[in-house]
Amino acid sequence: MTHSYEDRIDRVTAYIYEHLDEPLDLERLADVAAMSPWHWHRVYSAMRGETAAAAVRRLRLMRAANELANSDASVEAIARRSGYDNLQSFTRIFAEAYGMPPARYRREGSHTAFNPAQNGAPTPHYAVEVRHLPAMTIATEPHLGDYMNIGMAFDRLFGRLGAAGLIDQSTRMFGVYGDDPSAVPVDELRSSAAATLSSPPAGLPVTTTRAGDYAVLRHQGPYADMRAEYNWLFGAWLPQSGRDIADAPVLEEYLNSPRDTAPSELLTILYLPLV
Known part of the structure; x- marks a missing residue:
């Protein structure tokens, strides 16, 4: 039932x-x-x-x-x-x-800070940290289509994990994004909602995230504003960083929920995989 x-x-x-x-x-x-x-x-x-x-x-x-x-x-x-x-x-x-x-x-929304051509400001500099992340065991729920609609995959995932009693204080929420939205038709974009599991039960399908270096940027504000942040990461930070991007998905970690958090207070950590 x-x-x-x-x-x-x-x-x-x-x-x-x-x-x-x-x-x-x-x-x-x-x-x-x-x-x-x-x-x-x-x-x-x-x-x-x-x-x-x-x-x-x-x-x-x-x-x-x-x-x-x-x-x-x-x-x-x-x-x-x-x-x-x-x-x-x-x-x-x-x-x-x-x-x-x-x-x-x-x-004037926070997305404009990452678009100097729009607001006439000099190219900004934001705190990007290169961090080594260990592999994490995650349960995933696939999503095909507009990245802005991945919330329905999170609803399915957390309904399933919640019913099995697998969500606790240590659970972390991630979005796993496999395609470039500027190069792939929106209805073909591949992504997954993901949650970490400290001790997955036998029989539950799980996978692991890539262990390695990531460029890490913390975002506060509406999810819609992150497109400009990604453009800055790929177009300004990456070329001058001396690093290459790895052939692996981009990760986003969601530190709070839009259900009970004002858009201006949403906290997201962007992880750009590096070699």
């Missing part, structure tokens, strides 16, 4: 990600879950740590932040795509979540 509930909630999570442009009321999501509309949202909240309505709002705003930072779409178009016909309502709700109105976020 537990697995049945996990499957239903996974189905709802995937539906939310794939239908953010459509109305997502509780009754429609209850139909997707094949559960009573009176009680299913309590099950979702208990298993996912946030209500379905909060998840829809968070994911729409996260996508909006990504479009503001990385596209030329108008604020009005982004607002409509996020489900807000009233621009003032979108502006207020976005500012509550991201600390500034959308137009200002596009001009």
Whole structure:
């Protein structure tokens, strides 16, 4: 029965990600879950740590932040795509979540610090540490498609590990990214949600991360802003570092969760594999 509930909630999570442009009321999501509309949202909240309505709002705003930072779409178009016909309502709700109105976020968000051509500033220097990482045993859940949607893989992974009692205080969360988003079509991007396991039980499929040197950069702020950081790492830091990039996935370690953390307070460590 537990697995049945996990499957239903996974189905709802995937539906939310794939239908953010459509109305997502509780009754429609209850139909997707094949559960009573009176009680299913309590099950979702208990298993996912946030209500379905909060998840829809968070994911729409996260996508909006990504479009503001990385596209030329108008604020009005982004607002409509996020489900807000009233621009003032979108502006207020976005500012509550991201600390500034959308137009200002596009001009002054943390992503602009990594784009000197945009803000006219000299090339910045950020603290990058070269660190040797040991191999880590991880459980993974694959994801194919837009990296910004990897959250649904994390939901599946932590639903599975949580049901098996394998999550504890020592668990670390990683994203494993195998493709260059500037060179691979977005629907073909390969990645995995991953979690470290201190003592995996027999029969659980696991893998290990690459042991070796990594360029390590700590990021604070919305996930959408990290694209500019990667451009700086590859285009400015790496050429002058004297190092070559290894043929291995990029790792991101997530130190907190967007479910209970403001976007401006999200902490992520980027690991760029080196030879």
